Amino acid sequence: MTLSCLTLFMKAPPSLVAALFWWLGFATAPGQLITIEPDDYADRTVLTGLFSEVMLSTTLSDNVPVGLFVVTAHDDGFDFAPTGQRVFGHAHVPFWNNERRLRMDFAGLVSTIQIDFAGGNSFTQERGRIDVYGTGDILLDSYTTGLLGGGQVDTMAISRPAPDIQWAVAYVPSGEGSFGRLDHLAFSAPVPEPSSLALAGAGLLTLWVWRRRRAPSPRSPDSGQTIV
Numbered sequence: 001m002t003l004s005c006l007t008l009f010m011k012a013p014p015s016l017v018a019a020l021f022w023w024l025g026f027a028t029a030p031g032q033l034i035t036i037e038p039d040d041y042a043d044r045t046v047l048t049g050l051f052s053e054v055m056l057s058t059t060l061s062d063n064v065p066v067g068l069f070v071v072t073a074h075d076d077g078f079d080f081a082p083t084g085q086r087v088f089g090h091a092h093v094p095f096w097n098n099e100r101r102l103r104m105d106f107a108g109l110v111s112t113i114q115i116d117f118a119g120g121n122s123f124t125q126e127r128g129r130i131d132v133y134g135t136g137d138i139l140l141d142s143y144t145t146g147l148l149g150g151g152q153v154d155t156m157a158i159s160r161p162a163p164d165i166q167w168a169v170a171y172v173p174s175g176e177g178s179f180g181r182l183d184h185l186a187f188s189a190p191v192p193e194p195s196s197l198a199l200a201g202a203g204l205l206t207l208w209v210w211r212r213r214r215a216p217s218p219r220s221p222d223s224g225q226t227i228v
């Protein structure tokens with residue numbers, strides 16, 4: 001936030017500051033996580049575009065979303081689901097690998113993300129991985145599970161000192177398996193990027209100043225003169 005914005009911010013009435021923070025989503029209790037659980041939706045429900053806090057999509061190994069492969073809630077069918085019976089699916093299958101990645105684009109920046117990974121093969125072990133990226137598509141952090149057999153679960157969790165995660169991909173690295181399960185996504189409430197915060201604050205304060213200038217000045221009841 002620039003110095004001029006900060007000065008205006010400090011001079012603004014408390015009610016305006018409270019409204020600004022509420023509008024920007026800071027009303028969410030600290031530590032409260034938003035959860036998306038496929039078991040909460042019917043089999044084959046399309047989850048892409050369903051949530052205001054995050055956009056779910058499917059990518060290839062280049063991390064670019066493929067519009068045709070919408071993300072769904074999918075019955076596992078093999079009892080490999082980390083929770084309940086349903087996992088994240090895409091293109092009519094309930095599993096993920098290096099060429100089919102679950103991408104999560106947040107409506108702001110988050111500090112915490114976690115998603116369950118389970119091996120999806122009874123005959124060989126697999127690893128899951130999550131990569132988190134910040135502004136400018138900079139890789140911030142990664143988490144890779146150990147080798148997991150079919151139905152064995154590890155929660156892939158990353159927590160940052162401050163909200164700086166803009167998007168993430170969960171998948172099975174190349175050569176580490178082909179049938180990994182992904183389930184039970186949770187993340188902290190997205191907060192606006194600093195540039196958006198400064199822009200929103202300047203906009204609201206401009207509106208406040210404009211309304212003050214348009215408001216009629218109070219006048220003396222006897223003289224009709226403006227009270228100074």
Ligand SMILES: [Ca+2]
Pocket residue numbers: 037038039081082083084085086087183184
């Ligand atoms: Ca589940």
